[in-house]
Amino acid sequence: xxxxxxxxxxxxxxxxxxxxxxxxxxxxxxxxxxxxxxxxxxxxxxxxxxxxxxxxxxxxxxxxxxxxxxxxxxxxxxxxxxxxxxxxxxxxxxxxxxxxxxxxxxxxxxxxxxxxxxxxxxxxxxxxxxxxxxxxxxxxxxxxxxxxxxxxxxxxxxxxxxxxxxxxxxxxxxxxxxxxxxxxxxxxxxxxxxxxxxxxxxxxxxxxxxxxxxxxxxxxxxxxxxxxxxxxxxxxxxxxxxxxxxxxxxxxxxxxxxxxxxxxxxxxxxxxxxxxxxxxxxxxxxxxxxxxxxxxxxxxxxxxxxxxxxxxxxxxxxxx
Numbered sequence: 001x002x003x004x005x006x007x008x009x010x011x012x013x014x015x016x017x018x019x020x021x022x023x024x025x026x027x028x029x030x031x032x033x034x035x036x037x038x039x040x041x042x043x044x045x046x047x048x049x050x051x052x053x054x055x056x057x058x059x060x061x062x063x064x065x066x067x068x069x070x071x072x073x074x075x076x077x078x079x080x081x082x083x084x085x086x087x088x089x090x091x092x093x094x095x096x097x098x099x100x101x102x103x104x105x106x107x108x109x110x111x112x113x114x115x116x117x118x119x120x121x122x123x124x125x126x127x128x129x130x131x132x133x134x135x136x137x138x139x140x141x142x143x144x145x146x147x148x149x150x151x152x153x154x155x156x157x158x159x160x161x162x163x164x165x166x167x168x169x170x171x172x173x174x175x176x177x178x179x180x181x182x183x184x185x186x187x188x189x190x191x192x193x194x195x196x197x198x199x200x201x202x203x204x205x206x207x208x209x210x211x212x213x214x215x216x217x218x219x220x221x222x223x224x225x226x227x228x229x230x231x232x233x234x235x236x237x238x239x240x241x242x243x244x245x246x247x248x249x250x251x252x253x254x255x256x257x258x259x260x261x262x263x264x265x266x267x268x269x270x271x272x273x274x275x276x277x278x279x280x281x282x283x284x285x286x287x288x289x290x291x292x293x294x295x296x297x298x299x300x301x302x303x304x305x306x307x308x309x310x311x312x313x314x315x316x317x318x319x320x
Contacts, residue, residue, distance in 0.1 A: 085175070114127045128180065148193060215280055217279075220267045283296045
């Protein structure tokens with residue numbers, strides 16, 4: 001069959017259009033494939049990033065509590081190192097000592113185990129010292145705390161026992177089975193009885209630390225002047241207090257010391273060398289009584305305290 005020129009042109013055009021359509025279709029499929037691949041790659045990358053953020057972190061806290069943040073996908077665990085005793089007690093502060101309230105004491109043949117509370121960091125922990133470092137004569141930390149608690153119960157008072165612990169060398173303490181064993185020969189501390197809260201205790205001792213106050217040792221023997229008591233400071237002195245309330249506070253501490261020692265009505269329990277009754281104040285010399293005894297006046301009364309003098313160990317405040 002012979003085709004006309006018009007029919008040949010129509011056929012050639014149709015064939016060209018078919019080739020073009022095939023070519024465009026193949027390119028379209030290729031473009032769709034690329035789009036799908038890019039979408040898949042994006043989905044994989046998003047999934048990978050999500051898995052990386054869903055980790056589990058476990059933090060060991062100094063109070064032996066474990067805080068856990070958990071994500072749904074992985075089981076990886078990170079544990080922070082245990083803090084030193086210095087970090088637990090002093091936190092980020094730059095203070096050089098800390099009053100710790102002693103709330104319980106257990107004694108065995110070698111050691112005393114003290115439960116103490118640190119109000120600076122709101123932490124309770126157990127501390128151990130060799131028994132000879134918290135004893136003197138027939139008094140140790142166990143029966144000292146027991147006597148104070150009994151006195152509080154009987155006379156409706158609120159005396160507390162503090163372990164005032166210096167910062168020096170405290171990082172050498174060793175933790176074993178939840179108890180911090182202090183390096184007794186290397187640390188500095190005082191054992192003090194007071195009815196003050198820890199922060200007031202700290203401020204009073206800071207004044208002593210800085211040389212803004214001094215220590216005198218009163219007795220309950222009435223002096224020759226109103227609101228005065230006989231006392232001791234490198235020899236017998238007369239301490240002139242500002243008012244009767246301060247004198248009554250001194251007498252109350254002397255009565256407590258007598259109660260602990262089992263020596264009722266002893267005017268000067270300090271003389272036994274186990275418990276020192278100390279007034280901390282800024283002092284001014286006023287004169288001499290009978291040309292022999294210095295008379296000192298209390299300018300800024302910072303309180304009266306009982307200090308337990310341990311048989312061994314270094315005192316943080318050696319003048320108490």
